Amino acid sequence: xxxxxxGQPLLPCSYDPLTGYHRDGCxxxxxxxxxxxxxxxxxxxxxxxxxxxxxxxxxxxxxEWRFAGLRPGDRWxxxxxxxxxxxxxxxxxxxxLECTHVRALDHVDLSDLQAHALPPRTAA
Numbered sequence: 001x002x003x004x005x006x007g008q009p010l011l012p013c014s015y016d017p018l019t020g021y022h023r024d025g026c027x028x029x030x031x032x033x034x035x036x037x038x039x040x041x042x043x044x045x046x047x048x049x050x051x052x053x054x055x056x057x058x059x060x061x062x063x064e065w066r067f068a069g070l071r072p073g074d075r076w077x078x079x080x081x082x083x084x085x086x087x088x089x090x091x092x093x094x095x096x097l098e099c100t101h102v103r104a105l106d107h108v109d110l111s112d113l114q115a116h117a118l119p120p121r122t123a124a
Contacts, residue, residue, distance in 0.1 A: 002026070002028045002029065002101060002102075003101070003102045004097060004098050004099065004100055004101060004102060005097050005100050005101070005102055005104055005105055005110055005113055006097055006098065007102070008098065010026060010027070010028060010098075010099065010101055010102075011026075011096075011098045011099045012025040012026050012099065013025060013026060013027050013040035013075050013076070013077050013096060013099040014040075014074070014075035014076065014077075017067075017068055017070065017074055017075075017076065018066070019040075019075065019076045019077045020037065020077050021033040021035070021037040021077065023066055026077075026099070027039065027040045027077035027099055027100060027101050028101060029101045029103045035079040035081075035082075036079055036080045036081070036103060036104075036106075036107070037077040037078060037079055037080075038077065038080050038100060038101035038103045038104045039077065039078045039079075039080050039083040039095055039100050039101075039104050039108075039113075040075060040076075040077055040078075040095060040096040040099035040100045041075065041076060041077075041078045041083060041092075041093040041094065041095050041096070042073060042074070042075050042093055042094050042095075042096065042118060043058070043070050043071075043072060043073070043074050043075075043076055043078075043093050044072050044091070044093045044094075045072045046091045047086055047091050047092070047093040048070060048072065050086055050089060050091045051082065051086070054082070054085065056082065058070045058076070059071075075096065075099075078093075080103070080104045080106075080107045080108060081107060083095070083104075083108065084107055084108050087108070087112060087116070092116050093116070094116050094117065094118045095113050095116050095117055095118065096117070096118050097113060097114065097117050097120075098120060100113065
């Protein structure tokens with residue numbers, strides 16, 4: 001069983017758009033994911049623009065990767081180091097703690113995630 005940053009069972013992040021390194025809806029972690037896509041975030045326009053500037057275009061559709069492109073408000077499993085980079089730049093998107101894998105804590109402080117957390121009722 002995979003756990004979230006709260007020590008509880010990891011909940012799905014999004015099925016529409018379908019997210020997760022394995023496109024299973026969850027920000028789960030395994031050794032095949034070199035980017036550690038474990039932070040469930042509700043992306044913002046500022047974050048998406050920041051990500052494009054950093055070389056990771058999350059807006060343009062890429063059907064060959066089953067990727068329709070993101071819009072502000074979509075929930076997506078982000079690479080923890082990209083979230084941390086955005087946090088340091090002041091553009092970190094809000095996170096869903098119940099859907100963020102415990103491995104995120106290898107790179108970011110729980111208090112930083114909590115400061116950017118959406119209320120629990122939005123985790124469904």
